[in-house]
Amino acid sequence: MAQTCNVLVVDDSPMVFKAVKRALEPEGFQVMDQAFNGQEGLEKIAVLNPDVIILDVTMPIMDGIQTAEALFQRNPTAKVIMLSAMGDDDLTSKAKRMGVKLFLTKPFKPEELVSSIRSII
Amino acid sequence: MEQDKFNYFCNCFEDALKKTFAQLAEVDLSNCDSQPADSTKKLSSVVGVVGVNKGRIHIAMAEDLVKKLYESANGESATDEMDLCFYLAEFTNMITGSGITVVNNTYRGSDLRLTPPAIFADEKLDIATPQVQSAQKSYQTKLGPVMIEIGFEGE
Numbered sequence: 001m002a003q004t005c006n007v008l009v010v011d012d013s014p015m016v017f018k019a020v021k022r023a024l025e026p027e028g029f030q031v032m033d034q035a036f037n038g039q040e041g042l043e044k045i046a047v048l049n050p051d052v053i054i055l056d057v058t059m060p061i062m063d064g065i066q067t068a069e070a071l072f073q074r075n076p077t078a079k080v081i082m083l084s085a086m087g088d089d090d091l092t093s094k095a096k097r098m099g100v101k102l103f104l105t106k107p108f109k110p111e112e113l114v115s116s117i118r119s120i121i
Numbered sequence: 122m123e124q125d126k127f128n129y130f131c132n133c134f135e136d137a138l139k140k141t142f143a144q145l146a147e148v149d150l151s152n153c154d155s156q157p158a159d160s161t162k163k164l165s166s167v168v169g170v171v172g173v174n175k176g177r178i179h180i181a182m183a184e185d186l187v188k189k190l191y192e193s194a195n196g197e198s199a200t201d202e203m204d205l206c207f208y209l210a211e212f213t214n215m216i217t218g219s220g221i222t223v224v225n226n227t228y229r230g231s232d233l234r235l236t237p238p239a240i241f242a243d244e245k246l247d248i249a250t251p252q253v254q255s256a257q258k259s260y261q262t263k264l265g266p267v268m269i270e271i272g273f274e275g276e
């Protein structure tokens with residue numbers, strides 16, 4: 001199942017995209033593309049229909065919380081993992097109430113990201 | 122901002138700086154009085170803080186140190202200066218995000234959030250902002266010096 005899992009990264013950092021690709025591709029995941037802000041993310045989600053979305057919080061134009069809100073209105077079953085440098089209790093609770101499956105903090109361990117995705121697909 | 126609260130904020134960001142260096146590059150920071158030498162090219166990153174308290178965190182380090190951090194994290198050399206800028210931006214984001222997490226969990230309801238980082242490269246960079254309560258600390262690493270400056274609105 002993991003071999004056909006398509007992942008979209010919504011994060012303004014090219015370094016995070018690189019790190020996610022490095023963690024996931026050897027495990028058989030396909031990291032489809034990167035969106036640099038929430039607005040671009042919503043557009044790419046509509047076109048690419050990824051199995052899992054890795055979503056940052058702090059981004060220009062539209063942040064991760066606003067993006068998740070808009071996304072779950074369109075698709076309440078979307079599989080979203082939030083990956084952020086921030087991880088305070090209020091933020092993680094809010095994200096999970098909205099429908100975010102898992103909340104990981106940066107810096108992340110590759111094996112942690114892999115097991116997180118496997119746990120929700 | 123009350124001095125005790127400001128000191129707590131500073132401790133949170135300084136601890137986050139040390140933790141992130143240790144986690145990502147297995148580098149220990151030791152206190153020092155000097156800033157990165159003016160003759161060396163430096164990269165600086167500034168991240169804004171918004172919410173109940175407004176401020177900014179400025180982190181500067183020698184370009185050579187950023188190169189070494191990049192190599193440590195990616196297992197390869199950076200191809201150009203833009204790679205280093207992107208890396209420092211994310212590195213700073215992780216430091217400030219870690220610090221903000223502790224602050225928010227202590228001062229519930231503060232709802233502090235970060236703004237995307239801005240990166241600057243030069244031999245000498247100073248930030249001067251009126252009406253800001255600020256503190257600066259320098260550290261020495263085996264890879265070169267690093268400086269963090271923490272500023273929040275208010276006397």
